[in-house]
Structure formats: structure tokens, C-alpha cells
Amino acid sequence: MTAKPQLSLYNTLHRAKAPFTPMDASNVRLYACGPTVYDFAHIGNGRAAIVFDLLFRLLRHSYGAEHVTYVRNITDVDDKINARALRDFPELPLNDAIRRVTETTAAQYQKDVAALSCLEPTVQPRATDNIEGMQKLITTLIGRGHAYVAEGEVLFAVDSMEDYGQLSGRNLDDNLAGARIAVDTHKRNPADFVLWKLSSADEPGWESPWGRGRPGWHIECSAMSERYLGETFDIHGGGLDLIFPHHENEVAQSRCAHGSHAMANVWMHNGFLQVEGQKMSKSLGNFFTIHQLLETKDFGGRKWPGEALRLAILMTHYREPIDFSQRRLEEAVTLLEKWERAAGDAEPASDLSPDLVDRLAPMISTRPAPSAASMPCSWTRAGPPTGSRWLP
């Protein structure tokens, strides 16, 4: 048995890298925020799926495939879903229309990320299967004085948590009423956020002690991570854009409900993705879905293989911003072709030496991966990407 490399992970919570030691090496627990299923997943969503899939693979390699639990949720209750259901299936009863939207979108997502070689997570819970757990958490939060009912909503009282804002580094003074957030008079503090809200007759809803309603966005992940990973677990991941408010509020809910010091010990966030030098947006015409890249000629006039997309994403260190472009994809395709030629008749080695894996580990530690331009040489001259220029 060869020694496995110890991963060093950058923790958003401490803004520093530290050697990773799981709470229980026989069950390493990872949670990553999954898709809200109302539309095709875009390449930015693809990046998050790939980054945490790579982490999942490295953890499995280090601790054994059966000793890692990876939970990626499916958010299937959201006002954007309702709007899409009304638009696309106006003839169906709302609940049926919603199911059509969420089921087809979730199936498409699975297909897309499978084409990007993402392994299936251990559990992919749906929010709507976990309403009971959310209600239990909300009841506890009210009981402990961390939440209150006002004007048909249950709200989390941020002032009830002494160290609210630790993850994002924001303090409550940053959220001065009127400056950036509209003042809601029913909130004790303008930063208070919704745990539960009442539904009108034409909105989806579940019976609850606070009336027929639906959950706020953040409570889902607190409930689902607790159910499958426990009150405190090892790693929580997601895109940089989720740090505030989503992850900050998850921490607040989970810690205040459980009276714990941490929801997850390590928080990891992948960087932003731009397309051809600009923020991806439908109005700029540079918004692309994974499906479009794989199955249509919308981007660069050709279809792109999944492994080229994956490599194009992994050529940049996960915390760095990516400028996704046609050139980058072409570069990935060229690399794959060079490597395939260089590999010849060789078969993959059955056991990787630890020093080789050490070269891969930096992809998820703080050291930036080499620039794409510096990578190809080692493989083409001397073989596959094992040379020092592939990974530092």
C-alpha cells in the first residue's frame, strides 16, 4: 500500500490553505450546491460540476471510493421554476406543469454533466423531498429565538447570531438599510432573510405550522446536508457567487439550529467564468449552455467533445477566473490529439505513484495551475502529462 498524498485545501472561511484532515477517514463528507432546475445548465454551472467532481475523484483516490460521500442537491422549488412552468405549460395544472419543467431540466442536467465525465454523486436529493426536514429546522430556529414570524413569512434574525457574516467577511453594518437593500418594514434587521413564505392559491405550497407555503432558498441546503452528512461535515463547495448570501445564510441556519461551531470545516469556492472576455449574458449574446457546446454548432461553428470542454475548464486553476473562448477549446482539442498520438499503444498504469498524484493535487490547492500555453510540451516531447510543466 503506497502512501496517499495529503490534500491541502484553501478554506474560504479562514482565507488560507491548510492540510486537509477529514473528521472520519472512513466517511469523508462533501456537499456541493447543485442546479436550480428551470433551464439548461450553462458553462459556468458546468465549471462548478467539474471542479467538485475532480475533488470527489481525488478524495476517492486518497480515502477509497467507498469512503467518500458526495451530496449534490437539486433545487426543484423556486419562483423561477414557477414562472417557467406558467410560460411553457399554460394548459396544465400548475403542479403538473412544474413537474414537467423540473423533471425534464433535471434529466438534461444529468446528461450534460455525464458528458463532461462527472461521476454521479453519492446522493442527489431533491428539495421537494425534504420539506419536512426544512420545517423541522425552522421550528427549532423559532424555538431557540433565531427566527420570527412576520407578515406571512418566517424570517431568520441575523442579530440573534453573534458571529453572523464570518464566511463572507461582511458585517451587518455593510448591509445598511436603504443603501443597497430595500427596507422591508416587517424585518427587524434589513438583512434578515426568509426561511418560509406563504403561497397564494396559484403557487406551489406545503402545509406548515405557519400556513400553506414554501421554503426560502437557503434552508434547503441546511436540511439536505444535515440529512445525508450530519450537523457538521468536512467540505462544502460551490461557485464564488454563492458565498453571500447563500452559503453565509446556510451557515447561520445550521449552526444556530444545531448549536454547533461549524456547518462544514472547509468551504471551497470556484472562480467565475467569462465567455470571450465578457461576463456571460443573454443580452450580450455570449450565453452558452453545456448542451449547445456539445450538441450544436452555436459556439465556434462546431460541436465540441465533452473531454475537450472538461480539459478547457481544468487548464485553469479552479479558484482563478476563466475566460472561456473558442481558442481555449481549440487548444484543448489539440492537446488531446497530441496526447492520444503520444500515448500510442500504452495502457493506463494500474497504480499511480504518489509523486505523480502530488502533481495533480495542486489543481485543487492554492498553487495556480500552469498557464495553458506552458502545458503541452512535456507530453509531446517526452510522453503524457507527467513532466513538471504539466502541473507544478
Next chain:
Amino acid sequence: MDEGRAADGLALAALMGIQIKREVAEDTGVASKVAERLDALNSKDFAKADAIRKDLAEQGIALMDYKDEAGQRQTKWEVKR
């Protein structure tokens, strides 16, 4: 090329979730078309040779001509990604 390095590289790429070697497709008649084109070239029927190259390119097959040690014209081909 060093077999061991290639084996390590493939295994490392697999750990990254990147499959470098593609499944080898069943014989789709490419080899016979390549041979047919070589014959056309040798008999200076360049129009036919170009037509075959174009036809194959549309199927994503790239051709590369070279001379072997005996100075004979040969063609290598590969499937583009």
C-alpha cells in the same frame, strides 16, 4: 517513446476524468478509401484524390501524406476530435 511515462500519463489523465484514448471505431471503410486515394495519386488522378480527401474530411478524418524509408508515398490518417 517511454512506455512507462505514457502509462503514467494515461492513468493521471484518467484520475482527472479525462479520457485521452478514444474507442477505436469499427472499420468504416476508411482504410480502403485511403488506399484508393493513394492509387489515384500514383496515377496522377489528382481530382479523384482530392475528392476522396474532401469526402473523408467531412467525416472528420484527417490525412497526412509522407514518404516511407523506401521513398514510397504513404498516407496516415486519424479521426479529428
